[in-house]
Amino acid sequence: MADFNVLMRQDDQVSVIDLQGYLDAHTAPELENVFTRLIDDKQYKVVVNFEKLNYISSAGLGVFMAYVETMRDNKGDIKFSNMSPKVYNIFDLLGFPLLYEFYQDEVEAIKNFIPKS
Helix, strand or coil, X not given: CCCEEEEEEEECCEEXXXXXXXXXXXCHHHHHHHHHHHHHCXXXXXXXXXXXXXXXXXXXXXXXXXXXXXXXXXXXXXXXXXXXXXXXXXXXXXXXXXXXXXXXXXXXXXXXXXXXX
């Protein structure tokens, strides 16, 4: 089985999820558990850092679809950052750029949660 690791950390009011390795049907439940914990803790502003993710399957994509509505219903969102062109291409082919915000850099994604005055 391919390696997968998911780490969660806080950056002020934004939760950052770092993904590493291969996100597929076997590893997607680990990411689902992280989103469940975030919702239980009322943490609805999430940046997912894809810098170390090598592969994502449709099951991995489905995790984001399953939780984004809950985040948005609670004045939060899921934003994506640091994605390789190979992984971005999968999201792009399925129309995710119409539904989600993509950023080159994690800091930029976090800043976009701060209300503009």
